[in-house]
Amino acid sequence: MPLRSDWSSRTCSLARGLDVLGDPWGSLVLREIFFGNGRYEAIKQRLEVADNVLSKRLGWLVEAGLLTQRPYHDGTRTRQEYVLTPSGEDALPVLNAIIIWAERNLDAPTEVSHMKVVHTDCGQATSSADTCTHCGTNLTAANTSWHSFTRSEHPLPLAVAPETRIPASLETEIPA
Numbered sequence: 005m006p007l008r009s010d011w012s013s014r015t016c017s018l019a020r021g022l023d024v025l026g027d028p029w030g031s032l033v034l035r036e037i038f039f040g041n042g043r044y045e046a047i048k049q050r051l052e053v054a055d056n057v058l059s060k061r062l063g064w065l066v067e068a069g070l071l072t073q074r075p076y077h078d079g080t081r082t083r084q085e086y087v088l089t090p091s092g093e094d095a096l097p098v099l100n101a102i103i104i105w106a107e108r109n110l111d112a113p114t115e116v117s118h119m120k121v122v123h124t125d126c127g128q129a130t131s132s133a134d135t136c137t138h139c140g141t142n143l144t145a146a147n148t149s150w151h152s153f154t155r156s157e158h159p160l161p162l163a164v165a166p167e168t169r170i171p172a173s174l175e176t177e178i179p180a
Contacts, residue, residue, distance in 0.1 A: 024068045025098050029053065029061045033086075034095060037071060038145065039155070040163045042085040062086060070095060074166070088165040093145045096162070100143065101133035103150070120151040122159040 025031060029051075036047045048058050065071040070092035073084040100121045108131075112118050120129040123136035124147050130137045141147065149159030 021098075024064075024070065025095060027061065027064070029057055030065055031099060031102070033058070033061050033065060034070065034092065034099060037086055037088055037092070038096070038099065038162045039150070039152075039160060042074075042087055042163070043076075043083070044086075047086075065092070088145070088163055090165045093165045096145050096148065097134040097143070100148070104131055104133060116153040118153045120159070122149040122151050123147060124149045124159070124161060 025034075032051055032053075033047060036042070036050055041047055041050060044058070044062070047053075047062075048055065051058070062071065066073065066086070068091075069089055071086045072089050074087050075082050076085050077083075103119050103121055107118060107120070121133070121143070122129050123138065123141060123143060125141060126136060126139045128136065128138035129151070130143065132143075134143050135141065136143060145162045145164045149161050151159040
């Protein structure tokens, strides 16, 4: 029995988008990646999620092109961590919208259960998912912080997709 429906080939853009971003575990994994927490064990510990669930969600997010893997050395062996792709970074307004909607419409179980979307450049919390309501600047992962009261007393900058550079050996000069 499949875990969920496949809406990837629906004619509705919302249905196709929900196929990728509508899974709660997938969105929570993206939250962790935006917080800079891209290592498997760290994600697992923070989310308190079973290995099979986390592995499946990470696989879907990689397959959908929102995440990619990058090697790192942990002192004994080389492992893989998960980082955003430009497509994953583009999901930020969706996550911001969920955070803002929840803050506006759902009761928090404790005082530290709040989370704010903050435009880093002006330092103000915003009530818009894609534009700072204080100064009007478009929000990106590079200029947005999340203030999760359970994580920090201060807003935390978000991770951005690593720049993809073309190795010098592959660059070609285009004649004028």
